[in-house]
Amino acid sequence: MISADKTFLTFITCCIVPPILMLIYLPNLSLQWIIIQSGVFSFGAGLLTFKLIPTIAELTTQANLTGMDLNKKGDPKFSGKKIPESLGICTSVVYLVCVIVFQLFQWFSFPETIQLSEYNAALTSICFMILLGFGDDVLNLRWRYKLILPMFASLPLLVAYAGGTSVVVPDISFPVNLRFYLGTVFDLGILYRIYLLLLAIFCTNSINILAGINGLEVGQSVVIATSIIIHNLIELTLSVNSTSAPQFGNPHLFSLILMVPFLFTTIALLFYNWYPSRVFVGDTYTYFAGMCFAVVAILCHFSKTLLLFFIPQILNFLYSIPQLFGLIPCPRHRVPKYNPETGKMHAIPTNLTILNLFLMIFGPMTERRLCIYLLAFQGFCSCIGFGIRYFIAPYFF
């Protein structure tokens, strides 16, 4: 019932081992202890998700929430088979329960580490986004609702956002008379909050449009979540080294507490969604994942770093613009074309997604290989992102 080929297991190992190694070398025992406990809860949540998905898949099938696999049309092994949809609902509800139970646990054990208003704002935004995603899967909402509602879901974040609203102009020597502003701090005020709002809308929708082949939505979320966790651990290590003050209020600890259960529940879903998919994840999952990333980036103040982990999504969005804004006709599904004789996917050059771009560059390949290429590209971009964040950015700021 599950997919566990070698590549899949290698992928999961690459995503889980580095954070664990970094955690071991984190030079603060009580921080390690909180993160390990969060990890134990999350592992439990992952197991629960893994157990529950087949049950919930039956329920979604009975509710007629099913889909055909477009990329296997004509393949006698798969054709005509209906695949349960919207299994994101299972992952996301288990995730919510895990975070809520851990909130209670943390509040009893380490009350000094908890920032209730931000914690609950995060839960509200994520929960509202899950509700909208599931509503969309069930009711097939129109585009205008899809664009407006994520905005309302992110408003609680903006109210709870307690960080600064200033930006620093990079301190390099331009040859023009911009020189006056270099290194200056601008307080953007309300504009900064509007930027955060747009970030949340971008995150929720950009994962949704980089999709269409088995395992891609969930796989890219695993890579992004791993990158965020590594970033948080680096920042925690740096701040522990630079000061002896307790790091309990550190926003990166809060981010870890939200991201670790996300990673585990998502991996559990990927077991079923990996090629060949036994379940589909639905808009419920893509909206949920996008909102989780936006929430941690906003509340823990690393929105610019997050964008470095979203490079493939940004490229895909920029490349898609002519179709999204109607300059080129846009079909409902912009997937490549499957050839049942060779078993390979072929590019459709008028569908402007990086899936088709990859197929044009590397030639036709199987769906499974295409997904692996794209996930490797996502990982490669994260490495570039880390390079920019830790080696290039310090020169400017």
Add this chain to the structure above:
Amino acid sequence: MISADKTFLTFITCCIVPPILMLIYLPNLSLQWIIIQSGVFSFGAGLLTFKLIPTIAELTTQANLTGMDLNKKGDPKFSGKKIPESLGICTSVVYLVCVIVFQLFQWFSFPETIQLSEYNAALTSICFMILLGFGDDVLNLRWRYKLILPMFASLPLLVAYAGGTSVVVPDISFPVNLRFYLGTVFDLGILYRIYLLLLAIFCTNSINILAGINGLEVGQSVVIATSIIIHNLIELTLSVNSTSAPQFGNPHLFSLILMVPFLFTTIALLFYNWYPSRVFVGDTYTYFAGMCFAVVAILCHFSKTLLLFFIPQILNFLYSIPQLFGLIPCPRHRVPKYNPETGKMHAIPTNLTILNLFLMIFGPMTERRLCIYLLAFQGFCSCIGFGIRYFIAPYFF
């Protein structure tokens, strides 16, 4: 498309006019001003709900979320007609958006009135409950999930609950040696939080089981919401009179900000759900309503007063116990029997609900009249509740 008979309009008037009169006589201008602004937002939310319900009803019909009206079986005017289900999703999402937008507005205009952690805990619990209700409507969850999940949805409330955990033993002269404890304060600690958890589970489920005829779920919620609003206004008036301190942090103001939009969006839904129903509300609505009541009662510290407004639900629950716990066989729907010849409902004495009890006491009557009787009973019980709260309780505490 809507039901607006005379009785319905009288009912709505009785529920809206008393709070407005009390608001006018509230002896504090800035409090009045906040409540009026909340009222304007809520009125807008009500109108929006009213406009959206027909659109969403089409979408739920397409998604096969429909139901047959069991109490009109055999009536040629209605038979075979499928009625859109789960319209609670429309009411509750508009409600959430209204509360979130008002949170933003309030945070800009009256930042001193806002308690972010409690506000967001309330939003999280309500939103999670809506998600579970809608999930239940779509996926038909099993009983065990229905009982467990509301518990998780209420946990954020318990963490955010900042009030006391003590109870006072009533100060009356028992003839036994309990005398020692009279007037003593007990700190129940964790037990008090468990009581609050059980309260939330009771509220969400008790509205769900006092149901089955057109307009009853929504109508009883209107009566309870009105009672809560009147209680909040009385308390605000009393506290303004007794002290000159600003009342911005008063929990009853917070309760009003959550209850006024609830009342308006619910009335909009009742227009369509009143006899003969054009839409059904689904578990989405009953869970949503129950959780809203639990949230305000818990966070604003009037859980015991809330129970006084739940007298019919408590009676119905106690009367139902033999069936709920399986001592008597329990069919899926415990509605009375409809006789298409007389157009009246007849009691089924083995179905232990106060609907059947009313039919046994007052004889067979039409569905519409039964609903009005039950709503009148709900209002009568609220009056008794106010009597107990303001005339009898002061003697004991």
